[in-house]
Structure formats: C-alpha cells, structure tokens
Amino acid sequence: MSHILEIVYLIGSISFVLGLKMMGQPDTARKGNAVAAFGMGVSVLGTLFIGETGFSVIPHIGLILSAISLGVVVGTVMAKRVQMTAMPEMVSLFNGMGGLCAALISMIEWRALSGTGELQGLGFAHYLPVIAGLIIGTVSFVGSMVAWGKLNGSLGDFRFKGQQFINMMVLLAILVASGLTFVFLGADLSIMGFFGTLALSVVYGLLFVFPIGGADMPVVISLLNSFTGVAAACGGFLYHNNVMLMGGVLVGSAGTILTIVMCQAMNRSLTNVLIGAVGNSSSSGSGSSGGKGGSVREVQATDVAIMMKYASKVVIVPGYGLAVAQAQHVCHELESLLESEGVDVKYAIHPVAGRMPGHMNVLLAESNVSYDKLVEMEHINPEFGTTDTVLIVGANDVVNPAAKTDPASPIYGMPILDVDQSKQIVVLKRSMKSGYAGIDNELFFNPKCGMLFGDAKDSLQKLVNEIKAL
Amino acid sequence: MSEIIQFVGENINFIYLMVLMIFVGIELISHVPSVLHTPLMSGANAIHGVVLIGAIIVLGKAGNDDYLSLILGFLGVVVGTLNVVGGFVVTDRMLEMFKKKPKAPGSKS
Known part of the structure; x- marks a missing residue:
C-alpha cells in the first residue's frame, strides 16, 4: 500500500478520535461530527484514487461511484425526512x-x-x-x-x-x-x-x-x-x-x-x-378502574389551567407520549406562558425518558427550550417537595412507584422521578393503557393525581388557551 | 494453539493499536453528559461506517466476470454508504438543535 494512502488513513483516524472527543461536549458536538465526517470522506477518497504506486483509480470505479451515489442520495433523503x-x-x-x-x-x-x-x-x-x-x-x-x-x-x-x-x-x-x-x-x-x-x-x-x-x-x-x-x-x-x-x-x-x-x-x-427481559407480567387490569388504589380521577383542562396559573412552581415531566404527539413546541409555549405569569417552570428529565437517553433533551431543544430548564433526575428529585403541580406529559414507567415499592415488578429497582412528593399531579395521557414496560401504574390511582385524557398536543394546546383566557 | 500464536505474531502491531484504541474509546465516553448520549451513539454509528472502505476494496478486487461478487460488492458499497451518510446527517440534525439560541421566549411551530 502506498505511503500516501497510509498518511491519508492516519488523518482519517485522527479525525475520528478528535471528532468523537468533540462530540462529548455540547459546545463542540456539532463541529466534532463534521470533523469525523471529514475524516471519513478523506479516507474514502484515498481508497478510491490512491493505489499501490501513487495516484491511480481503483478498478470498477464506475460501479463503485454509482453505488456510492445511490447510497448518498438514499441516505441523505432518509436522514433528512425522518421525524425527530x-x-x-x-x-x-x-x-x-x-x-x-x-x-x-x-x-x-x-x-x-x-x-x-x-x-x-x-x-x-x-x-x-x-x-x-x-x-x-x-x-x-x-x-x-x-x-x-x-x-x-x-x-x-x-x-x-x-x-x-x-x-x-x-x-x-x-x-x-x-x-x-x-x-x-x-x-x-x-x-x-x-x-x-x-x-x-x-x-x-x-x-x-x-x-x-x-x-x-x-x-x-x-x-x-x-x-x-x-x-x-x-x-x-x-x-x-x-x-x-x-x-x-x-x-x-x-x-x-x-x-x-x-x-x-x-x-x-x-x-x-x-436475560431478564422486561416482562409483561401484569398487562391485564388496564381498565379505568382496575388496580389496587380504587378509581382514577379525571380532570378538566380549565381546572388544570387554574391550578397551574396560580402555582408558584410547576415541573413538567416529558415522556414518549410528548414525542409521539409532536407536542414539544406547544409544550414550550405553555412553559413560556407560565413563566410570564411568574411561575417557576422546570422540566424533569429521566435518563431513559422517551426511547433513548437524551431523547427528551433533543426534542425539547428542538423547540427552543433553554438548557437550564432541563433538570436531570438526581437534581430535580429533591425539588418535588416544594413543587405545586407536576404535569406529566406522556410519561409512564419513569414515574411508576412500583419501581420502589413492588419487588415483583419488572421495573423494580429502576430510579424514578419522585413526583408523588409534590402537592398536585396532573397526567396527560391518551388512555389508561399501560406504558412500554406493559405494567400498571399505581400513581394514577393516587388521590393527588388527576388525569387529563387526550392527545398530548391537543391537551397542551387546550391548557395554553385556557390560561390565556383566564 | 500454534495458529493463534502465529496470528498474534503476524498482527502484533494491529493488536497493540487495538488495545490502545479500546482505552481511547473508554476514555472518550466515560465523562459525557447524558444529554449527549443519543447524538454520540448516532455519531459512533456513522464512524463504524468506515467498513465502507472494506466494501470498496473488495469490489475493486472482484473479477470482471465474477457477477455474484460484483453484485454483492455493489450492495455492500450501497449499504456502507447508507450507514456513513445517513449516520452523519442524522447526527448533524440532532446536534443542530443544541446550538446556542440567541432569541428569548417565543416559539416557532
């Protein structure tokens, strides 16, 4: 292999290390991705155009270039079109x-x-x-x-x-x-x-x-x-x-x-x-009045709007339901509306909320929610005691008290957000269906907890309208 | 056994490189805020698309009338490119959202 190609590969390798390093910090992350992509581009071009004895084109170059072009076009379109x-x-x-x-x-x-x-x-x-x-x-x-x-x-x-x-x-x-x-x-x-x-x-x-x-x-x-x-x-x-x-x-x-x-x-x-795959042990009893704690309490958007407007501190717990409903923008709208009313609003981010760690951060960052509003679990948990209202938007397993109280539960031992420490809990949810782990959530039967049924985006929009109308 | 020793002997420099890279990888990831886990996973995903180079090499070596190798190699280059391009573009889209926002309250929708 020619020495020139070896040097090209060296540049490529260094770019990968450097790129990955930069991706580990929020300020430089995007640049890091570009650096790694540059390293990749250089390495691929080197492979194509540098042979044993200096510059020479690899055999079947036409076929290879057409395959690459096909991959580039399809890959870019797929990656650009996909929803967050x-x-x-x-x-x-x-x-x-x-x-x-x-x-x-x-x-x-x-x-x-x-x-x-x-x-x-x-x-x-x-x-x-x-x-x-x-x-x-x-x-x-x-x-x-x-x-x-x-x-x-x-x-x-x-x-x-x-x-x-x-x-x-x-x-x-x-x-x-x-x-x-x-x-x-x-x-x-x-x-x-x-x-x-x-x-x-x-x-x-x-x-x-x-x-x-x-x-x-x-x-x-x-x-x-x-x-x-x-x-x-x-x-x-x-x-x-x-x-x-x-x-x-x-x-x-x-x-x-x-x-x-x-x-x-x-x-x-x-x-x-x-090995211990998350079980579907108790997927039955997901009716609206099943479970141990009696029945759930349904609340209206008007009540929730009043509750939040006159609260001094509100914590929003986003989950996969927020992502599915594409409700991040209206969620941010609600947050800034409450802020303008003098309410202290924060987001509680569970490490595995959504379908990937950091999923919620990406999603909320998309709708311009500022970093310092996103509080990680270990920092927000002590604050629930002084919180007036917790608004749970499409999250379920990450607030399930069974993780603490029920050793038989498949999610037992997982750290959760201690939302039940707060004065009021409101859950925005489409139905009483259980979360991804397929288990009931006792929280919904907690007397402090009110359910606002409906699509997360619609419900949040209703709340925004109600608060504006107040 | 002798074959394994032979393997190690022939590739000793690569094995050194590999061991050191393992440590670099561990070092790079260990202290990353969880906010960046998803983009990082996606970025790493794009980097292992470097396997594309192998597909290019193998397609370049294929005989002119070895149609099966040509077809499989072509497919290999296509999917390898998908991995690289898709991976980097998706990562960029995720990270785009982390950029500093000059504007205060008020959301676009």
Whole structure:
C-alpha cells in the first residue's frame, strides 16, 4: 500500500478520535461530527484514487461511484425526512446497514479465497477476521432490523421457555460450524460449514433481540452499534487497513461503555437487560378502574389551567407520549406562558425518558427550550417537595412507584422521578393503557393525581388557551 | 494453539493499536453528559461506517466476470454508504438543535 494512502488513513483516524472527543461536549458536538465526517470522506477518497504506486483509480470505479451515489442520495433523503421522534429507529436501521456491509465483505472474500484454494495457504490469521466479520456483521444486521421493527411498532416481543439455553446452544453451534469451515477448507464440508455459520448467525440475531422488551431497545441498539464496530475492525485486520481498524475498535469500545453507562442510568446490569427481559407480567387490569388504589380521577383542562396559573412552581415531566404527539413546541409555549405569569417552570428529565437517553433533551431543544430548564433526575428529585403541580406529559414507567415499592415488578429497582412528593399531579395521557414496560401504574390511582385524557398536543394546546383566557 | 500464536505474531502491531484504541474509546465516553448520549451513539454509528472502505476494496478486487461478487460488492458499497451518510446527517440534525439560541421566549411551530 502506498505511503500516501497510509498518511491519508492516519488523518482519517485522527479525525475520528478528535471528532468523537468533540462530540462529548455540547459546545463542540456539532463541529466534532463534521470533523469525523471529514475524516471519513478523506479516507474514502484515498481508497478510491490512491493505489499501490501513487495516484491511480481503483478498478470498477464506475460501479463503485454509482453505488456510492445511490447510497448518498438514499441516505441523505432518509436522514433528512425522518421525524425527530423516529430518530432511534433510524439509528438502528443505519447500524444494520453497517453490519450487512461487513457480512457481505466476508462473504465475497471467503468466496474468492476458498474458490482458488488461496485461503488454505493463508491460514488462520486470514480466516479469523473473515469468519468473525461474517458472524458479528450478520448478528448486528439481523438484530438491528428486529430492533427497528420493534421501535416502529411492527414487531412485538417474543419469548419462550428455555430461551437462554437455546441461545447458548446456537452460539455453540456457530462456533462448531465456523470451526468446520476452517478445518475442512477446500472441501464440501467447509462450504456447508460456511453457510451453516451464516444461517445460525441469522437465527442468533433473531433470538438475541426478539425477547428484549421495547423499553430496553436503546441499550440493545447501543450494544449492536458496538458489534458493528467490531465487525468493521475485522475488516481492518483482513486488509491490514489502519483506518478501518481504528474506527471499528474505537466504536466497539466507546459503544460498549455507552451501553454500560445507559444500563447504569436505569440502575440495571447489562446481563439483567439481556436475560431478564422486561416482562409483561401484569398487562391485564388496564381498565379505568382496575388496580389496587380504587378509581382514577379525571380532570378538566380549565381546572388544570387554574391550578397551574396560580402555582408558584410547576415541573413538567416529558415522556414518549410528548414525542409521539409532536407536542414539544406547544409544550414550550405553555412553559413560556407560565413563566410570564411568574411561575417557576422546570422540566424533569429521566435518563431513559422517551426511547433513548437524551431523547427528551433533543426534542425539547428542538423547540427552543433553554438548557437550564432541563433538570436531570438526581437534581430535580429533591425539588418535588416544594413543587405545586407536576404535569406529566406522556410519561409512564419513569414515574411508576412500583419501581420502589413492588419487588415483583419488572421495573423494580429502576430510579424514578419522585413526583408523588409534590402537592398536585396532573397526567396527560391518551388512555389508561399501560406504558412500554406493559405494567400498571399505581400513581394514577393516587388521590393527588388527576388525569387529563387526550392527545398530548391537543391537551397542551387546550391548557395554553385556557390560561390565556383566564 | 500454534495458529493463534502465529496470528498474534503476524498482527502484533494491529493488536497493540487495538488495545490502545479500546482505552481511547473508554476514555472518550466515560465523562459525557447524558444529554449527549443519543447524538454520540448516532455519531459512533456513522464512524463504524468506515467498513465502507472494506466494501470498496473488495469490489475493486472482484473479477470482471465474477457477477455474484460484483453484485454483492455493489450492495455492500450501497449499504456502507447508507450507514456513513445517513449516520452523519442524522447526527448533524440532532446536534443542530443544541446550538446556542440567541432569541428569548417565543416559539416557532
């Protein structure tokens, strides 16, 4: 490989590290993304136009450029069109594409090498990245597609008894099949082993993600993200390509840490997320008067408007319902209206509110809510005692007292927002349907709690109008 | 076993690089405010799109009449590009919202 290309790859690698570093700080985050994109662009151009002996165009350049153009157009349109609320799905989808790409590379590489018998001579050092890229890439692709389907609601949870055992068996079978592929290189058994490995990886990807509850999808996506990083690093080993190796490993390790940090935010271990899937133990009894605490109290927008206008402190708890209803703008309108009436308004941000950590921050930032109004859980919790009204907009599991009181609850142990410390609670909700974890919320039966049913956006708009009319 | 030692020996520089990169990755992410978790995940997602380079290499090597490899390689480059471009654009859109806002109350809708 030419030295010029090596230098280009070095620039690319440095850009990735620098870009990721800058993305970790709010002020420089956007620039960091641009720096990483620059590194990517330089590396790709270098690969295309710098060959063994200086500047030379890679073979099949026409085909490659048309493939890239197609990817650029489709990718840009998809990324630009997607609603802010559907961002997590989109990330999952693009992650899957990366996994598929890694798997395809391995397939072609294996085909080319085993066809000529070349692979036998190259030995284990060459075989390992090929097969590892195939397995990890395929699992990541299939897993991401399932996660994508679950997030957009087209796929449900699916689990059966002894699933963990079956998963281990499949994993073992993958190792056996990939071992056979290597031992019998050149023979028919090797070809069978290869396709066996591919098929089993697909099965594993399905089994891996299907049982995990929708509420835990962000963690899974983050984990699959780091898988794809490792698959890319395999390509780096295969081609002795430094930028692929560095980029891949960087994402692999950063992704793993990010996954663990997310789990910590939910006060759960990674194993707990992956194995102890959030159950659907008590999805029955979601009628309007079920549960232990008697009936719920429905309130009218007028009452809530009065309650809030004459409060001195209001805390808004946003959740996924806010995102679904696209209610962030009207929510900000309500907030500034109350502020102009002299009410102290804050947002309580649970680490996993919405479908991704930071989802609510992104959404509210979109509607120009200022940073200092967004208060993280550990800082807002002590303030609930002095809060007059808590307005819960489409959040459910993150305010469910069962996480504290009911050891049998699947979300037991997750830190929650202590909204019941405040004087009044108002919940904006479409119906009494349970949240993503599929469990009832005792909070709604709390005598301090009033329910304002309806679409979050409509309800907030009504509140704004009522307050203006007062 | 000897094959594993051979593998390590042949790739020792890459293994050094890998180990150091793991530490860099851990160091970079450990102290990030949770506000930035989603954009960061998305940004990392775009960076592993570097796998695209592998797809370009493999497509460039494919024989002229090896149609299966050409087709799979073409697909590989398309999805790799999707990962890169989509990833960076989505991240940029998320981060765009974090920019400083000069204007005071009053919302656009």
